[in-house]
Amino acid sequence: xxxxxxxxxxxxxxxxxxxxxxxxxxxxxxxxxxxxxxxxxxxxxxxxxxxxxxxxxxxxxxxxxxxxxxxxxxxxxxxxxxxxxxxxxxxxxxxxxxxxxxxxxxxxxxxxxxxxxxx
Amino acid sequence: xxxxxxxxxxxxxxxxxxxxxxxxxxxxxxxxxxxxxxxxxxxxxxxxxxxxxxxxxxxxxxxxxxxxxxxxxxxxxxxxxxxxxxxxxxxxxxxxxxxxxxxxxxx
Numbered sequence: 001x002x003x004x005x006x007x008x009x010x011x012x013x014x015x016x017x018x019x020x021x022x023x024x025x026x027x028x029x030x031x032x033x034x035x036x037x038x039x040x041x042x043x044x045x046x047x048x049x050x051x052x053x054x055x056x057x058x059x060x061x062x063x064x065x066x067x068x069x070x071x072x073x074x075x076x077x078x079x080x081x082x083x084x085x086x087x088x089x090x091x092x093x094x095x096x097x098x099x100x101x102x103x104x105x106x107x108x109x110x111x112x113x114x115x116x117x118x119x
Numbered sequence: 120x121x122x123x124x125x126x127x128x129x130x131x132x133x134x135x136x137x138x139x140x141x142x143x144x145x146x147x148x149x150x151x152x153x154x155x156x157x158x159x160x161x162x163x164x165x166x167x168x169x170x171x172x173x174x175x176x177x178x179x180x181x182x183x184x185x186x187x188x189x190x191x192x193x194x195x196x197x198x199x200x201x202x203x204x205x206x207x208x209x210x211x212x213x214x215x216x217x218x219x220x221x222x223x224x225x226x
Contacts, residue, residue, distance in 0.1 A: 037215070046206065046217055046218070046219045046220050047155075047163065047206055047208075047217040047220075048217065049208070049214055049215040049216065049217060052213065052215070060213035060214070061213075061214070062214045063120065063214060064214075096162065096163075100210075101210075102151055102210045102211070103151070103168065103169050103210075104168055104169075105153030105165055105168040105169075105208060105210055106153070106155075106163075106165060106208070107165050107168070107174065109162045109163060109164075110162070111162060112162060
């Protein structure tokens, strides 16, 4: 059974750095073609893809966030970490991690974590 | 970046209706499109991947079609559980891009 779970702070202040961790089980990020992505969704709005890391450490980022976002993986702990610097209230959203790749898309999702950016 | 335009933004339908949602990309995405259902307060659920492949466990009333730039999600015989918001996602190139969503509510 594949599971993913997001963890991290639910309230951060503007200009701070947000660090979210995706802890997964049931698959390995050392397996060919496997990737883990981060997606967010502001309240009442559409989904937004943020970043993706593949089994071979190939990384991709949303250009709209490229200077602020970093994705890393730790295969020994089965975790993927998203770091977003200099947060703003517009970064308030539910943040999800999901397993996937180009063909299979995002086939398993975590439950999400609602992050509020407010002073 | 590949832009994806999803339509309509919302629609009203009745149980038993056939519903069609469309996503149009601004370039050929070679079937790298998937469809998700999201109920209020819930996690998105994958329905269709690679344009027409039904995700395991998804009812067969859901189907996907299309080619090049134009893709369609069809729901045959709408059921009460199907009243939700639907999103498409192109994965041909990064950045992956979602459509803006289509909300289906009860007529």
